[in-house]
Amino acid sequence: MKTLETQRAHAVQAWNGLQNSARPVVYVGAGSCGLAAGAAEVVDSVEGYLAKKRIGADILKVGCIGPCYLEPLVDVQMPGNPRISYSNVTPGVVGELFDSFFEKGEMFRRHLVGHFGKNGFRGAPKFFEHPMLERQVRIVLRNCGIIDPENVDHYLALDGYKAFEKCLSMRWSDVLEIVKNSGLRGRGGAGFPTWRKWLVCRETKSDTRYLICNADEGDPGAFMNRSLIEGDPHAVLEGMLIAAYTMGASKGFVYIRAEYPLAIKRLKSAIVQVQELGLLGRGILGSEFDFDISIKEGAGAFVCGEETALIASIEGKRGMPRTRPPFPAVEGLWGKPTLINNVETLGTLPNIIRNGAEWYSQYGTETSKGTKTFSLVGKLRRTGLIEVPLGMTVRSVVYDIGGGSIKGFKAVQTGGPSGGCLGEEFLDTPIDYETLGAAGSIMGSGGLIVLDRNTCIVDTTKYFLNFTQAESCGKCVPCRVGTRHLANILERISQGKGEVVDLARLERLALAIKGGALCGLGQSAPNPVLTSLKYFRDEFLSHITDKRCPAAVCRDLVHYRIITDKCTGCQRCVKVCPTGAITGPRSEPHNLDMSKCIKCRSCYEICRFDAIAGDAIVIEPGA
């Protein structure tokens, strides 16, 4: 145990040194979203600047801190000053930003988000008082964007692996008691009490037990697990150690999507680091506890989020679910008791063990305790990764945190392809497992996709059914054939070829699939249909009876039109039109030949963003 102690002492010193560094420190948000927004180019240009000016400074690549719409985020920490964060920093801004600090010795004012100091700093706002962050409670995300995820010392310095050490000095049943009292429920979607699953697994007699961390984040529109692993991989590994110790597993797997290369890389390096610290292997820290972790890359199948399908794919088979019972906790991987927990569930554990059950359960509602991360995306002003106490209302999340929709809020979609769209009447509904379930949706893993008035509910529902149809493993008829028919009927409606009786057909079929499908994928696949029909029936009817898509989305039910009064005849749309549907001489309003138009949107976008006058082309409902 000595080595871990010395390493931690060293880590604390290094971390404090970084906070009070005599050299400037530059932090760049370099998670997947930061990189997509151009963080790599920003790092290059920061390095170039520092080299050119011969300035000695440290550059730290940190994970995602949450407000992805502000990426790339660059923080500057000058000696003696707090860390100050800047948003949307492009290579073009870097020169000016750094000149201000290094040449003029002034705080740069543009692009400023806020500072990380405890007290005020030159009138700058505090970072965590930003409207997107102010109402959040960051427990599982506490280190994301703060520490260098590839440096285990940072994690150690912030009480890392202390919770696991504490567990080793306790009986497994006492650890279980803490988790039970904390009220933690599975964060993967179903919300099953974590402790109960552990206990079943522990009480099943077996020589071997397995723990699987489910990082096969398949829900389209959700990226919480990716961000957590990229930003703080050790939190997940420590959670795995705690879970394995409590339920008696000797071997762990992280089942992670191959589409997340950065997360895989971070996990791999983190596993090597914990091995070096003696936190994996035989007789960990002098105890009798043995544990090892391997990574299994998922090969791309949504159904593998289902526990039995996930197990089949680790065994090298087609990822098809089987009937339950026996549940994996009794008979799982290679026939042994297997516990499958979501990334977020595991990442939360160290916080609960360190701070106690009571502390954790102060957040949340009576039945849904603690906090939950969500990927807040879609049609709203502020998008990104958030963590809020369960029970917060939809309104607070969408308006206070997300800033609302520019074009007017229509609905929020929760639970991905297994969930549903909840409209305005749900704005004051608290977000917890029970309430969302009662509304016909589910909590799911945490995707919150906001839809505005320009989003069509029929189209969105069709999207989900096409998705589940494509991802259905084909084993059971209700799901394989049923989802195909649901998708076909929705396609017909979106083309304006639906009949009123189709709505009854949809409902009947949806209920049949729900009752008859083998696994969670099939049983929940009809949820988007049922909720949309319940809350947005009028929108379906206008597609059917008026042949009209009110949101002007369904391609067969919209037309493009040039407003002749606005068109200056700049010819940009003529050039971009792939079918020659737009004609007209320069400086005169152009003509659009509807018979040639394929509604590809090219002219519409060029007119809005690139034309001389702009906004002369509109997309309107009606064929």
Added chain:
Amino acid sequence: MPCDPFAEAVKGFEGDLADLIPVLQRVQGAYGYLSPDALRRISRWLRMSENEIFGVATFFAQFRFSQPGEHVIKVCLGTACHVKGGEQILDVLKRRLDVEPGESTADGRYQLERVACLGCCALAPVLAIDEKVYADTSVLRVHQMLEERENREDA
């Protein structure tokens, strides 16, 4: 002696059934796709029928059975990308490259893929060319991106 990529790919595995998917992943990593010949070799190595291996490989979206184009363009059609117009971005690429998703262009330069989610939902709609992810794309930007690439090649 030139090294055999197949032997490299199966190095360190014991030949259990559980090794099948990781081996398929590594073989595809080495050759770019799973050729009939590669599947035959895996079958002999694992002592498992080609039929069964093909059954597992075709189940998962990751595996390809034909030579991919030089650059892979992945259009994200996760929920956030869908509601922000990802479908139309895919259409533009389909038309301009004259391919369907899963196919490569006649000159072998590009491979078009539609993917369920790249996990950059807050910056939707996104697409990736090889490993680089592009945020906040649009029909217009796709036109520009392709033209820039063409111009660069001409130059």
